[in-house]
Amino acid sequence: MKDIIQEILEKKKLNDIYLIAHYYQRAEVQDVADFVGDSYAMALAARNSRSEIILVAGVDFMAETAAILCPGRTVLSPEPSATCPMANSITAEQIVRYKEEHPDSIIVSYVNTPAAVKAVSDVCCTSSNADRIIRQLPPDKEILFIPDQNLAANVAKKVGRNLDVFPSCCPIHDPVDIEDIKELKKRFPQAQVLVHPECKPAVLELADYVGSTAGILDYVIKSKAMDFIIGTECGIFHPILKACPDKNLILASENLICPNMKSITLEKILNSITEKQTVITVPAEIREKAALALEKMISLAS
Numbered sequence: 172m173k174d175i176i177q178e179i180l181e182k183k184k185l186n187d188i189y190l191i192a193h194y195y196q197r198a199e200v201q202d203v204a205d206f207v208g209d210s211y212a213m214a215l216a217a218r219n220s221r222s223e224i225i226l227v228a229g230v231d232f233m234a235e236t237a238a239i240l241c242p243g244r245t246v247l248s249p250e251p252s253a254t255c256p257m258a259n260s261i262t263a264e265q266i267v268r269y270k271e272e273h274p275d276s277i278i279v280s281y282v283n284t285p286a287a288v289k290a291v292s293d294v295c296c297t298s299s300n301a302d303r304i305i306r307q308l309p310p311d312k313e314i315l316f317i318p319d320q321n322l323a324a325n326v327a328k329k330v331g332r333n334l335d336v337f338p339s340c341c342p343i344h345d346p347v348d349i350e351d352i353k354e355l356k357k358r359f360p361q362a363q364v365l366v367h368p369e370c371k372p373a374v375l376e377l378a379d380y381v382g383s384t385a386g387i388l389d390y391v392i393k394s395k396a397m398d399f400i401i402g403t404e405c406g407i408f409h410p411i412l413k414a415c416p417d418k419n420l421i422l423a424s425e426n427l428i429c430p431n432m433k434s435i436t437l438e439k440i441l442n443s444i445t446e447k448q449t450v451i452t453v454p455a456e457i458r459e460k461a462a463l464a465l466e467k468m469i470s471l472a473s
C-alpha cells in the first residue's frame with residue numbers, strides 16, 4: 172500500500188493533477204486527495220483550483236459538475252461507472268414536460284442529478300445549502316424540488332413552504348430505520364443522533380442534529396459529547412476520527428455503505444493519473460445551461 176500511495180503522490184505532483192475526493196470515499200482514497208469535502212465543497216474546490224487537470228474521486232455527477240464549472244480544463248474520473256441511482260432516476264424530458272404543465276414554476280435541482288437535468292433546472296442546491304437557496308426564491312412561485320423527496324420534505328419543513336417533489340430517494344440513506352435508531356439509543360442512551368437529510372422524515376424526527384456530511388463532521392468536532400449515532404454513509408467516520416480520535420462513533424445502520432462511492436480504489440486512481448483517463452466531457456449546449464444553474468447556486472449560497 173505504501174508504494175502505491177507514494178507513486179500516486181509523486182505522479183500527481185509531477186503532472187500537476189488536483190485530486191478532490193468526497194467524504195464517502197475509502198479512507199485511503201481520502202488520504203491521497205488534495206481536497207476532501209461534501210459535494211458543494213468539491214464543486215467550489217474544482218472551480219477555484221488552478222490545476223489544468225482535476226481528478227474527481229466521487230460518483231459521475233460530481234465529475235460532471237467539475238467539468239461544467241471548469242471549461243477548458245481536463246476532468247478525470249478513476250471509475251466512470253461509479254454512479255448515483257437517485258441521480259439517474261430523473262430525466263431532462265420529465266422536467267421539460269413538467270415545465271410545460273407548470274410554466275411559472277421554479278425547478279430546484281439537487282446536485283445529485285445528471286448534467287442534462289441541471290441544464291433544464293433554474294438553480295442547483297446541495298444538502299448544505301438547500302434551505303438557504305429556497306429562502307431566496309420568490310415566495311409566490313411554485314417550486315419543484317428534484318430528485319430527493321426526503322431532502323425536499325426536510326427543506327420544506329425548515330423554510331415553511333410547500334414544495335412539489337419528485338418521488339425518488341437515496342437507496343443508501345432512505346432505508347435507515349427508526350427501529351434501528353431506537354435500539355441503538357437504548358444501548359447508547361448518552362449518544363447524540365446525527366443524521367443526513369436524505370434519511371426518511373421519521374428518522375429525522377429522532378435526531379439531535381440533521382445536516383450535510385460537512386455539517387455532521389463540524390457538529391462532532393465542536394460537540395462536547397463523546398458518543399454519536401451517525402446516520403450517513405460510513406466514509407464520514409474517517410475525517411471525524413482524524414479530527415477527534417477519542418470520540419465513539421456508532422453507524423445507524425450496517426447498510427450505510429454506498430457501493431458506487433466505494434468502487435474507487437487506489438489502483439484505479441493510479442491508473443487514471445498514469446493513463447490520463449477517463450476524461451469526462453459534457454456537450455457544450457448542456458454545459459452552458461447547467462453552468463447557469465450551478466453558478467446561481469454558488470451566488471445564492473455564498
Ligand code: SF4
Nearest residue numbers: 230255256341343429
Ligand atoms: S450515498 Fe446515495 S445519494 Fe450519495 S452517491 Fe450513493 S446512492 Fe447517490
